[in-house]
Amino acid sequence: MMRLVLPLLLAVLGLAAGIGGGILLRPGTSPSPSDEAEAVHPGKDDARPAAPRSVDPAEQPDYVKLNNQFIVPIVEKERVASMVILSLSLEVAQGAGQDVYAVEPKLRDGMLGVLFNHANTGGFRGSFTEAAKLVSLRRALLEVAVSVLGPKVTDVLITDIMRQDG
Structure with missing residues:
Protein backbone atom coordinates (compact mmCIF):
# COMPACT_ATOMS: atom_id res chain seq x y z
CA MET A 1 0.00 0.00 0.00
CA MET A 2 2.79 2.43 0.95
CA ARG A 3 4.53 1.70 -2.39
CA LEU A 4 1.51 3.21 -4.21
CA VAL A 5 0.91 6.20 -1.94
CA LEU A 6 4.39 7.77 -2.24
CA PRO A 7 4.53 7.83 -6.08
CA LEU A 8 0.92 9.06 -6.21
CA LEU A 9 1.69 11.82 -3.70
CA LEU A 10 4.79 12.88 -5.66
CA ALA A 11 2.79 12.95 -8.90
CA VAL A 12 0.08 15.14 -7.34
CA LEU A 13 2.68 17.52 -5.88
CA GLY A 14 4.50 17.70 -9.23
CA LEU A 15 1.25 18.41 -11.07
CA ALA A 16 0.30 21.13 -8.59
CA ALA A 17 3.75 22.75 -8.88
CA GLY A 18 3.56 22.63 -12.68
CA ILE A 19 0.10 24.23 -12.77
CA GLY A 20 1.17 26.90 -10.26
CA GLY A 21 4.31 27.69 -12.26
CA GLY A 22 2.33 27.84 -15.48
CA ILE A 23 -0.15 30.30 -14.01
CA LEU A 24 2.61 32.41 -12.47
CA LEU A 25 4.69 32.59 -15.67
CA ARG A 26 1.80 32.94 -18.11
CA PRO A 27 2.52 35.65 -20.74
CA GLY A 28 0.32 38.71 -20.71
CA THR A 29 -0.27 38.83 -16.99
CA SER A 30 0.21 42.19 -15.37
CA PRO A 31 2.45 42.36 -12.32
CA SER A 32 0.96 43.07 -8.95
CA PRO A 33 1.35 46.59 -7.50
CA SER A 34 4.00 45.32 -5.08
CA ASP A 35 6.01 43.93 -8.04
CA GLU A 36 5.82 47.29 -9.81
CA ALA A 37 6.91 49.17 -6.70
CA GLU A 38 9.82 46.80 -6.22
CA ALA A 39 10.87 47.13 -9.87
CA VAL A 40 10.96 50.92 -9.57
CA HIS A 41 12.68 50.85 -6.17
CA PRO A 42 14.61 47.59 -6.02
CA GLY A 43 16.15 46.59 -2.74
CA LYS A 44 19.91 46.72 -2.37
CA ASP A 45 20.16 42.94 -2.66
CA ASP A 46 17.74 42.76 -5.61
CA ALA A 47 19.58 42.42 -8.94
CA ARG A 48 16.52 42.96 -11.14
CA PRO A 49 16.68 46.06 -13.38
CA ALA A 50 14.14 48.84 -12.99
CA ALA A 51 11.03 48.59 -15.15
CA PRO A 52 11.38 50.42 -18.48
CA ARG A 53 9.55 53.71 -18.75
CA SER A 54 7.05 54.08 -21.52
CA VAL A 55 8.15 56.58 -24.15
CA ASP A 56 5.85 58.57 -26.38
CA PRO A 57 6.05 57.00 -29.88
CA ALA A 58 6.55 60.48 -31.35
CA VAL A 72 40.54 51.09 -41.62
CA PRO A 73 44.13 49.95 -42.26
CA ILE A 74 46.47 49.77 -39.27
CA VAL A 75 49.94 50.73 -40.47
CA GLU A 76 53.04 49.64 -38.58
CA LYS A 77 56.61 50.05 -39.86
CA GLU A 78 55.45 51.39 -43.22
CA ARG A 79 53.20 48.39 -43.97
CA VAL A 80 49.60 47.42 -43.32
CA ALA A 81 49.75 45.17 -40.27
CA SER A 82 46.00 44.67 -39.82
CA MET A 83 42.59 45.94 -40.84
CA VAL A 84 39.70 47.05 -38.68
CA ILE A 85 36.23 46.65 -40.13
CA LEU A 86 33.32 48.55 -38.56
CA SER A 87 29.61 48.90 -39.18
CA LEU A 88 28.00 52.07 -37.89
CA SER A 89 24.44 53.22 -37.34
CA LEU A 90 23.14 56.63 -36.37
CA GLU A 91 20.42 57.41 -33.86
CA VAL A 92 18.47 60.30 -35.34
CA ALA A 93 15.27 62.19 -34.71
CA GLN A 94 12.20 60.42 -35.99
CA GLY A 95 11.80 60.90 -39.75
CA ALA A 96 15.39 62.06 -40.34
CA GLY A 97 16.55 58.83 -42.01
CA GLN A 98 16.41 60.21 -45.55
CA ALA A 119 44.05 54.19 -35.86
CA ASN A 120 47.14 56.40 -36.19
CA THR A 121 47.07 57.29 -32.49
CA GLY A 122 46.95 53.61 -31.49
CA GLY A 123 43.24 53.38 -30.76
CA PHE A 124 42.90 50.04 -32.55
CA ARG A 125 46.00 48.43 -31.02
CA GLY A 126 45.88 46.07 -28.07
CA SER A 127 42.47 45.73 -26.44
CA PHE A 128 40.78 48.04 -28.92
CA THR A 129 37.29 47.18 -27.65
CA GLU A 130 38.04 48.61 -24.21
CA ALA A 131 35.14 50.80 -23.08
CA ALA A 132 37.18 54.01 -22.68
CA LEU A 149 23.59 66.72 -40.05
CA GLY A 150 23.03 69.05 -37.13
CA PRO A 151 21.27 68.26 -33.85
CA LYS A 152 18.96 65.66 -35.40
CA VAL A 153 21.77 63.12 -34.72
CA THR A 154 21.79 62.02 -31.09
CA ASP A 155 24.21 59.07 -31.06
CA VAL A 156 26.56 56.91 -33.10
CA LEU A 157 26.31 53.17 -32.59
CA ILE A 158 29.12 50.77 -33.41
CA THR A 159 27.10 47.74 -34.46
CA ASP A 160 30.01 45.54 -35.59
CA ILE A 161 33.74 45.80 -35.09
CA MET A 162 36.47 43.39 -36.07
CA ARG A 163 40.24 43.51 -36.41
CA GLN A 164 41.93 41.18 -38.86
CA ASP A 165 45.63 40.85 -38.24
CA GLY A 166 47.74 40.16 -41.29
Missing part, protein backbone atom coordinates in the same frame (compact mmCIF):
# COMPACT_ATOMS: atom_id res chain seq x y z
CA GLU A 59 9.76 60.78 -29.31
CA GLN A 60 11.20 57.41 -30.36
CA PRO A 61 14.39 57.87 -32.40
CA ASP A 62 15.06 56.26 -35.76
CA TYR A 63 18.16 54.15 -36.32
CA VAL A 64 19.87 54.47 -39.68
CA LYS A 65 22.47 51.89 -40.68
CA LEU A 66 25.12 53.34 -42.94
CA ASN A 67 25.21 51.40 -46.20
CA ASN A 68 28.76 50.07 -46.28
CA GLN A 69 31.25 48.98 -43.68
CA PHE A 70 34.22 51.17 -42.81
CA ILE A 71 37.61 49.56 -43.48
CA ASP A 99 18.47 63.22 -44.46
CA VAL A 100 21.27 60.85 -43.46
CA TYR A 101 21.30 59.09 -46.84
CA ALA A 102 21.23 62.44 -48.67
CA VAL A 103 24.58 63.46 -47.13
CA GLU A 104 26.11 60.00 -46.64
CA PRO A 105 29.22 60.62 -48.82
CA LYS A 106 30.17 63.71 -46.77
CA LEU A 107 29.32 61.88 -43.55
CA ARG A 108 31.45 58.85 -44.49
CA ASP A 109 34.37 61.10 -45.46
CA GLY A 110 34.36 62.83 -42.08
CA MET A 111 33.93 59.55 -40.20
CA LEU A 112 36.79 57.93 -42.11
CA GLY A 113 39.00 60.84 -41.08
CA VAL A 114 38.10 60.20 -37.43
CA LEU A 115 38.70 56.45 -37.83
CA PHE A 116 42.09 56.97 -39.53
CA ASN A 117 43.12 59.39 -36.77
CA HIS A 118 41.99 56.89 -34.13
CA LYS A 133 38.60 53.71 -26.20
CA LEU A 134 35.17 53.11 -27.72
CA VAL A 135 33.61 56.00 -25.79
CA SER A 136 36.16 58.46 -27.13
CA LEU A 137 35.76 57.04 -30.65
CA ARG A 138 31.95 57.32 -30.49
CA ARG A 139 32.23 60.88 -29.19
CA ALA A 140 34.49 61.90 -32.09
CA LEU A 141 32.21 60.18 -34.62
CA LEU A 142 29.20 61.94 -33.11
CA GLU A 143 30.93 65.32 -33.45
CA VAL A 144 31.40 64.66 -37.17
CA ALA A 145 27.81 63.49 -37.59
CA VAL A 146 26.45 66.59 -35.81
CA SER A 147 28.70 68.86 -37.90
CA VAL A 148 27.22 67.34 -41.09
